[in-house]
């Protein structure tokens with residue numbers, strides 16, 4: 001049976017295929033916006049709340065978990081792609097395990113942490129809604145959820161500013177990448193609604209700017225129950 005090209009399942013299939021090139025893109029600092037803005041933005045935002053323990057969901061090859069562990073935090077990273085988790089484990093610092101958002105939503109992670117972090121990893125529709133519903137029970141009482149994602153206004157492009165599935169693209173990445181993952185576009189209003197429907201009452205946003213364009217490189221949601 002073929003996978004729907006605009007679906008959560010297709011996102012996972014695509015990330016499985018692109019694990020190798022992704023590890024080099026991140027570790028060789030090939031993604032300019034990350035190098036210039038968004039890596040530092042998420043690290044500083046998380047550190048500003050001084051969590052002692054953190055769960056990095058959709059952690060990829062684990063750079064953020066390693067960085068936060070280097071600041072003394074106890075961090076667990078999880079991702080659906082076994083090759084990425086293998087690379088994360090080999091690089092050391094932090095604990096890593098294979099888990100999908102569907103696994104987390106089904107209650108497979110039994111822990112409580114001061115921070116749950118998703119750095120450019122909430123890409124799909126049902127998978128994202130499901131994992132978000134579960135996050136409150138993974139947080140300590142005054143714990144915080146940090147989501148960094150594409151800024152809806154910048155990422156919208158020429159298409160209508162409405163929620164919906166979009167085709168993926170590896171424009172700007174090298175030729176080793178193939179079969180880009182689709183993604184589910186959410187307006188700023190929808191992201192905020194989703195967080196509030198999930199039970200988050202205090203929600204702040206940050207909009208780190210790209211120094212070359214002066215436009216938002218991302219949005220960071222900082223949410224507490």
Ligand SMILES: C[S@@+](CC[C@H](N)C(=O)[O-])C[C@H]1O[C@@H](n2cnc3c(N)ncnc32)[C@H](O)[C@@H]1O
Nearest residue numbers: 015058059060079080081100101119120121127
């Ligand atoms: C753009 S990468 C970001 C990786 C990492 N957070 C970083 O900052 O480098 C998106 C990640 O989300 C993960 N992902 C996508 N869908 C997932 C799912 N349903 N369950 C767990 N991880 C998922 C992918 O495997 C991939 O590692």
